[in-house]
Each structure stands twice: as structure tokens, then as C-alpha cells.
Amino acid sequence: MLKTLHDRFDQVEEIISKPTFRENKGLGNEVGYYIFDYPAQFELVVRDRIEQLIVKKEKYTTDFNLMVFDLYDIIISILEDKNYLDKCFKMEARRGFEKVSTAVANLMRITSTEGLIIEYIKNRIPENSIIFITGIGKCYPIIRSHTVLNNLHQVIDKVPVVLFYPGEYDGQELILFNNIKDDNYYRAFKLVE
16 A cells, blocks of 8 residues: 555646646636545655655745645644643643533634634635645544535635545545544545545
């Protein structure tokens, strides 16, 4: 599987380097939202390959920006900025992870197109960019991938978005960690098979 994953990343590099990809039009001229699914056990390989893509892009390509947003890192950054991180640790010790998860989701306004994570991403996108969304597995169950995709889809329509998903995507349904089925339909294209 590892060789296949590397081959798929080679395809990703080839695809994103094409100007037609950055025109951000999918089938039927829909906004270009893509999912790159992979077995969760290869998370560290995926992180490494994304980093390699960033370095290679910065070294050899100046005609577009590659913006990587790790959802977990965004959550931590927002909690730190609001001085809530220590409060979350204390709340978890007293009331458990489920209460912290709910409190963080409410603070972030996860279900809103004006949520803190969506605003964070939206305000940091230069023109002529490609967005990579990572960290879905790290912030489960606080954030669900369908929520991120649905909210981003409503506010970001000028640049292609690629969600790196630790699980399976069959073109309609997402199964996180190949175990947790998300019963939502997605209007996203599988980036590579």
C-alpha cells in the first residue's frame, strides 16, 4: 500500500501543477472540492509528503500558493489566543472529554459559515491558491469532515480545496479511520484513485 500511496501523491503533484486545476471548476462547473483519502495508519507518511510538496513548490513554482491548514493546529491556536486552552484541560479533568469537545465546538461555532475556523482559513487565502485541509483525524470528534466541507463550500469558491482524509471516500460517503461512517453525501471529487 505504501508504494501505491507514493504513486498517488506523485499524481497529486502533477494534478495541482496544471493551470486548469487552479481554475477551480469541477465537473459541471461546480466549485473544485476534492478529497484525497488514505489509510489512517499512513498519517505520518501523508504529512511528510505534504511537507515535501510545500518545499518543492516553494523552490520551483511561483505561479500559485499552496496553503496548508491543519484543523487541529487552528483549534489550538484559537484556544491559545482566547486563553482557553488551560481552561479546557481543567474542564476535561473535572467533567470529561465529551464536555470539552462540546464546549470547544460551540466556541468555534463549528456549524456556522461564520465559525472561527472558517474565518481563520478564509482570511488567510491569497489569490491564486490551492488549499490543503489536514488534521481531520486529529480533531475528531470535535470537528466532522462534512461540517468543514459544507461550511467552506459556502464561503470559499475561488480556489480549489483538497481535504486529506484518513479513511475511505467512495465518491459519496466518508468513512473515518475505515470504521466511523459519516451519513452525509458530499459534493466533492476524489482527487486520485
